Amino acid sequence: RFATLEPQPKDPIFALVDLYQKDENPNKINISVGAYRDENGKPYVLPVVKKAKQILLNDPNANHEYNPMTGVDSFCHNAAKVILGKDSPAIAEERVATIQTVAGTGALKIACEFLKQTKNTPIYISNPTWANHKAIIENTDLEWKEYSYWNQENRNLNIEGLLEDLNNAPDNSTILLHACAHNPTGTDPTREQWKRICEVIKKKNHFTFFDCAYQGFASGDLDNDAWAIRYFIEQGLELIVCQSFSKNMGLYSERAGYIHIVIKPSENASVIAKNVRSHLGGITRAILSNAPNFAVRVVDIILSDPELYKEWNENMKVMSGRIQKMRKMARDKFVELKTPGTWDHIQQQIGMFSYTGLTVKQVECLIEKFSIYMTKNGRMSVAGLNEKNVEYFVKSVDWVVRN
Ligand code: PLP
Numbered sequence: 001r002f003a004t005l006e007p008q009p010k011d012p013i014f015a016l017v018d019l020y021q022k023d024e025n026p027n028k029i030n031i032s033v034g035a036y037r038d039e040n041g042k043p044y045v046l047p048v049v050k051k052a053k054q055i056l057l058n059d060p061n062a063n064h065e066y067n068p069m070t071g072v073d074s075f076c077h078n079a080a081k082v083i084l085g086k087d088s089p090a091i092a093e094e095r096v097a098t099i100q101t102v103a104g105t106g107a108l109k110i111a112c113e114f115l116k117q118t119k120n121t122p123i124y125i126s127n128p129t130w131a132n133h134k135a136i137i138e139n140t141d142l143e144w145k146e147y148s149y150w151n152q153e154n155r156n157l158n159i160e161g162l163l164e165d166l167n168n169a170p171d172n173s174t175i176l177l178h179a180c181a182h183n184p185t186g187t188d189p190t191r192e193q194w195k196r197i198c199e200v201i202k203k204k205n206h207f208t209f210f211d212c213a214y215q216g217f218a219s220g221d222l223d224n225d226a227w228a229i230r231y232f233i234e235q236g237l238e239l240i241v242c243q244s245f246s247k248n249m250g251l252y253s254e255r256a257g258y259i260h261i262v263i264k265p266s267e268n269a270s271v272i273a274k275n276v277r278s279h280l281g282g283i284t285r286a287i288l289s290n291a292p293n294f295a296v297r298v299v300d301i302i303l304s305d306p307e308l309y310k311e312w313n314e315n316m317k318v319m320s321g322r323i324q325k326m327r328k329m330a331r332d333k334f335v336e337l338k339t340p341g342t343w344d345h346i347q348q349q350i351g352m353f354s355y356t357g358l359t360v361k362q363v364e365c366l367i368e369k370f371s372i373y374m375t376k377n378g379r380m381s382v383a384g385l386n387e388k389n390v391e392y393f394v395k396s397v398d399w400v401v402r403n
Pocket of ligand 1: 034102103104105106130178183211212213244245246247252257
């Protein structure tokens with residue numbers, strides 16, 4: 001019955017991790033996967049997460065009962081405050097429909113299913129974007145189209161191209177935006193540029209679909225990184241936000257996330273939000289019954305306790321600060337070696353990734369000759385660099401660029 005199936009192509013990032021693990025070169029570097037590494041190149045369990053897990057273990061009332069399909073109400077409420085702001089009028093006016101999801105990817109999937117049921121128009125994604133956006137949209141039998149994002153020549157945002165494409169999209173299109181720390185380019189719009197994007201979206205009656213996987217990673221400040229989302233809401237727009245705690249709490253495999261659908265202000269906005277939430281719950285029921293609970297309980301312990309919340313912010317600053325330091329060290333070493341080309345963008349870009357501008361051939365050479373594993377589009381996860389390997393990395397890139 002299944003004899004005709006061909007093997008699926010391996011996911012490019014997980015395939016690189018496989019190769020990296022088999023490589024015996026003691027100098028090997030993995031800068032492919034978007035997961036934070038400490039200064040010794042090791043996975044990092046946030047100290048605040050360790051504390052919260054201990055509190056959960058000691059809680060005599062903790063159990064493993066099923067949750068409602070929409071998740072635990074108080075958890076949903078606390079997660080909404082992190083991303084929409086604790087004084088968000090949308091939350092106060094009860095016009096936010098929030099449900100628990102299987103991290104950011106699960107949120108995107110449920111959101112796409114919801115959009116298919118309610119809108120069924122193409123979803124516009126940035127060119128380039130995180131590869132899984134296309135896969136999730138296709139898997140939901142929706143269509144994607146691209147809007148311009150990256151200016152390869154200047155290594156910055158192609159804002160005019162972006163605005164033109166949003167202007168040319170049919171009215172009432174869905175626009176998927178990275179809320180901060182754009183993956184893979186590490187390049188976000190400025191506040192002025194966000195305002196211009198919002199203006200076009202409003203004018204064209206487009207629907208905004210925010211993916212927020214890196215809140216706290218871009219600047220080390222949760223409020224700052226949620227600025228665009230909050231601004232769009234302030235402007236009276238209705239939108240979806242997919243929120244992940246994978247990166248900012250280092251809970252990658254535990255799958256903590258939420259969807260928030262913000263309804264625009266009106267007399268019956270809170271009723272609409274309730275109905276939207278029940279639909280999201282219904283979709284969840286048919287796909288996975290209910291979202292996993294361990295990680296969101298850990299998240300909620302941290303969100304509910306002012307001391308732990310403060311400590312979480314400090315832990316995030318440790319991560320984003322080390323990444324910024326590595327950006328500067330790499331950029332300074334390129335300058336010192338007089339590596340052909342400009343390297344300021346490595347320091348200017350933000351979040352987990354840098355879009356280096358290296359070509360596919362150069363990346364292949366880095367992998368084969370130097371055991372430096374990164375994705376073929378020239379994206380590197382800066383978190384994979386540390387004080388011990390940054391020089392080897394820069395010297396290898398220098399060799400590749402010159403040869
Ligand atoms: N969105 C973007 C842009 C990402 O880079 C990622 C992860 O790499 C995700 C969403 C989903 O993350 P997760 O499903 O692990 O929460």
